[in-house]
Amino acid sequence: MSQMLQIHDQLREMILSLDLGPGERLTERWLESRFEGSRTPIRAALVRLEGEELVRRDGRNWIVAPIDIGELEALAEFRIPLETTAVRLACARASAADIAGVEEMLDACQSGAPREEWHRVGTDFHVEIARLSGNPFIVKAIAGAMTRLSRARWLEVWTEPSREQAWREHRRILGFIEANDPEAAAREAADHIKDTRDRLLRSLNEDRRGLRARGFAVIGLR
Amino acid sequence: MSQMLQIHDQLREMILSLDLGPGERLTERWLESRFEGSRTPIRAALVRLEGEELVRRDGRNWIVAPIDIGELEALAEFRIPLETTAVRLACARASAADIAGVEEMLDACQSGAPREEWHRVGTDFHVEIARLSGNPFIVKAIAGAMTRLSRARWLEVWTEPSREQAWREHRRILGFIEANDPEAAAREAADHIKDTRDRLLRSLNEDRRGLRARGFAVIGLR
DNA sequence: TATCCCGAGTTGGTATCCCAAACAATCCAG
């Protein structure tokens, strides 16, 4: 694989895992030494990440995109029509094997699993459901939305019961798709998105002081 | 503005206006002489355009993204839930002044207007409606979808009546928003998207031989 | 003491150079 793609993927991972703090400045020279490559592939990776809005310009400088908590509501508003459409289409189009694949993914993540695993599955589930719709535009839009949500979800204080609830909701959505009940699946998906949004906002609001103290450039906290 | 952005915008314009044919190969060296800049900013512009899916890699080479007519259906399927949501939200949120602004845009495009004008307004209308929703994610998604549609719309054989019909439908959508009738607006928007899709597909299918003859790399014609 | 100004250092933007891989034309062997 080209060096540029390696750097892109690594940098992306560092950003999404909060290894690099939101709002943190990135200098091309630092990245140069960090990745032991020249500025050419690094700049290409940065331009690419800019397109994914994981990196942004601040004047002439590069910064890690800040987390804007204000956009969480808009994000839910965006996801609801798309994901309800996705599950309806999935009812009509997904094969039993496709559904079983997603089910397997959920099963693979048991209570003992590490935090990273829960985080990943919680994101991928929605993308995989979108994939069942067979519509590539829906898939890409949902994948982008989940990427945007991803970092905020690391900041959430995860309790065992909330994890369990999310898991149950995922399970129920999938169940309705399997039972070929599009309207129930759509209702469940919309409720799940709202629940998740509320849980996240409540958690972040309670912890806002903690976030600031940990040095996160988090904007949009009201 | 940086040279890279200039090149990006110019190249983007050339692609969207079909100045550069879909599927056409782009060599960095040719672009270098064409834009009288060095390869560095050109490559940055290409990476950026790749993110917008207007340019694509074919092995090691760059090509102008082909037009995939097969994706027109998926595109409509994607737009319907988003745009119906957008008009519903617009009913709740758009100010009279905002609506008047869009109305003005429609009025500015009278029957005598050049083809480019109709094309532009026909695209921008949907983006502006999305903007009335106040949800930036919906705006970006619709803008992206309209960009993807844009080139196929140039290939459509535009008749005066079809233009008039599209204009009337736009007008009616806006009318329902103004009258604060979200469900009627949503119904009208969905119908309009389907009508447009059907018109476009019919036109392209009738003309497919003409398209091939004009040398367009058009994939997905069935 | 406060303020302004200048210069050293650092940054991203651009041009250019080198390289390995892909491609094509060519040339030789059969």
Next chain:
DNA sequence: CTGGATTGTTTGGGATACCAACTCGGGATA
């Protein structure tokens, strides 16, 4: 005449050199 090896050319990927603009101190001055 044909097919395959070979070599020359062109391409994109990466490295590096240079530049203009910005940043930030420190010192001169009012």
